[in-house]
């Protein structure tokens with residue numbers, strides 16, 4: 001189960017639309033909640049480092065950016081929980097290429113962008129044996145979470 | 159010659175939850191191979207079906223990506239720290 005903050009969804013959708021016809025990508029940051037649910041309090045865009053002419057169907061987040069995002073999460077008292085990317089004019093289902101490049105543990109959120117408009121939002125987790133992606137239900141963050149967790153919502157640039 | 163390997167969060171579950179371990183070897187590639195031998199469940203995440211390190215697995219020797227040094231043949235010495243860092247890649251894979 002992944003619980004996505006409303007603003008985080010907005011960021012993923014608008015980034016997907018802004019990048020169209022190319023793919024956008026970014027980090028999902030938050031903490032583990034009840035029953036191991038991933039509670040994403042921030043979607044943090046990062047540049048797609050693929051060559052310009054490849055960005056319509058590929059994205060890459062460089063290792064250096066990954067380290068920076070982990071350091072940022074740590075500093076905020078949060079964790080890196082996963083990644084998002086967009087599928088321009090393609091369903092919000094993981095491709096074989098997504099699967100080859102995925103790691104277990106993390107959530108992979110995909111937003112379909114059709115003709116420039118963000119549509120379906122899905123989330124996936126790679127099985128530990130790399131057999132395939134498993135769909136992960138997306139929910140909203142309950143008010144009780146915010147009452148029980150003090151999170152600095154002043155997002156910082158690092 | 160023990161070298162420290164820092165394991166990324168996503169792969170710690172395959173190494174008894176440890177954030178780092180030490181392994182022996184004279185090159186970065188050897189040390190990682192020794193680590194993978196000890197924790198066989200981690201192999202499929204580090205290596206592709208041809209036995210090469212997966213393209214999204216980056217190995218840093220201190221501040222330097224071994225891609226910019228001598229790759230897996232980069233020599234390591236006692237007390238060096240290798241940091242495994244994933245790059246994150248994907249996409250629709252559709253053609254133009």
Ligand SMILES: [Zn+2]
Pocket residue numbers: 085086087093094095098110248249250
């Ligand atoms: Zn994809």
